[in-house]
Amino acid sequence: MKKNPQTTLIHAPRKAPQYISSVQPPLFRASTIIFNNTDALFNRHWTDDYDYSYGTHGTPTTFTLADNIAQIEGGQYCLLAPSGLSAINLVNSCFLSQGDEVWVADNIYGPNMEHLHNLQTRYGITVKVYNPIDADTFQPTEKAKLIWLEAAGSVTLEFPDLAGLVKKAKQHNILTALDNTWGAGLAFNAFDFSEEHLAVDITVHALTKYPSGGGDILMGSVVTRDRKLHQQLFRMHAIQGISVSGDDVAQVQRSLASMQLRYQHQSQSASTLLDWLKQQPEFVQVLHPADEASAGHSYWKEICTDGQSAGLVSVIFKPEYTLEDIRRFCDALELFKLGFSWGGPLSLVMLYNLKDMRVLPHTHLQQGLLVRFCIGLEHPADLIHDIENALKQLPTQQHE
Known part of the structure; x- marks a missing residue:
């Protein structure tokens, strides 16, 4: 029986072979799945x-x-x-x-x-x-x-x-x-x-x-x-x-094929930024598991035997800096964009008030407002230059 064109649009008379070898696996979109019998x-x-x-x-x-x-x-x-x-x-x-x-x-x-x-x-x-x-x-x-x-x-x-x-x-x-x-x-x-x-x-x-x-x-x-x-x-x-x-x-x-390469690159870039951030007088503390001064460093060193760590570095500004000062710093950043999450190609920054985030007293954390840098795939030298320029927005007497 000849089928109506509307029916043949749904029940096509010819189908290409279903499986071929390709770099990426086939994509299946399905709510209903058809049982053979x-x-x-x-x-x-x-x-x-x-x-x-x-x-x-x-x-x-x-x-x-x-x-x-x-x-x-x-x-x-x-x-x-x-x-x-x-x-x-x-x-x-x-x-x-x-x-x-x-x-x-x-x-x-x-x-x-x-x-x-x-x-x-x-x-x-x-x-x-x-x-x-x-x-x-x-x-x-x-x-x-x-x-x-x-x-x-x-x-x-x-x-x-x-x-x-x-x-x-x-x-x-x-x-x-x-x-x-x-x-x-x-x-x-x-x-x-x-x-x-x-x-x-x-x-x-x-x-x-x-x-x-x-x-x-x-x-x-x-x-x-x-x-x-x-x-x-x-x-x-x-x-x-x-x-x-x-x-x-x-x-x-x-994206999985490149995940380890991206992770290693961002980890290495974070390490580069860590070394530079520790030299800046505006910060009272720099936080990163690979740093010997950071809480839990010995546990990180014991478990992460290859020295890998994600592309995250946090800094605590000296307590004399106000929230308005830190907001001005964040707004002055050009390569670092203000946003949550991490792991993407774009570097991100976010500011936090630790007083609103902790229940227990933590003597290992200094007083002050915290900013987290999430390192993307940009060159670390450019990211350092971006932070350096933004630090100039802080009050002169403290920046000097």
Whole structure:
């Protein structure tokens, strides 16, 4: 029977062969996935490694990126989420119930703390805070279910006593979740980071940063080696309807090949800026894990054996500088653009008031307003010149 042209537009009579070998894998866009027959429909289960049943469960495009991220981080199973914060929320909602206790570092990613405080208000979750460079401040009770780790903290850049914290958590049967965005799976292996082969249970990674590399994609991941944990997460992932765009996934996948090169370049540029920033009289403190004077340096040196560190450097201005002074400095920067995030080609700057961000007293941090530099792919000499010119906007008596 001859079909109406409208029907042939949907059911094309000819199809090109579906698979070829190419540099980049094929891009699949799918909500509905077609089953070949009823056997394929009924002889499947959501726990299958590759469950092709609906777009939210996965496609070859999303599974390819997930497998690659798991490999980079040293894990085995990976789930993708629309953002790093979405990935964090997936972990919290999966493993925390009413009455549970969760421990967070005092330098925790701010939106994670906000989400946990929301759970505390609505569902009776107890949020406890510890000093990341002092494992003795982590004092869990029998209600403790989860501890969040960050290596390093994304603003003040302390590298935590990861070994001490993980050991104590395992002694108390507490789940360990690491925000691994700074290390990106490249600075160290979170699933095997010591001679004792210590490992965290879960890593969360804002793929928005180094894996994307372009400053234009939002995505997150949750990685584990434990199949049971993965299935718990996958079930919550499905219940919450979490999914990502195939086009966005293809963009991140395309960037993975250059991720290590970009990470190393930005790390080296940050090291160059670190040496120069330490010589500037306007700063009372410069923060970077590779610097011997920075909190947690010994932990960084022990774990990040290749000397890698992300392209972040923070400075604390002398306390006599006012907020207006620092704002004038930031506004005078030309190459550094004012914006959140990092890992893209463009260098970024952001200013913070630590008094609004900390619960515990931290004697290792000097008084003053903090500015974080996120190093992009520009030449470090040009970035130094940009900061040097902006410092001239500070009050003369202090600049001299």
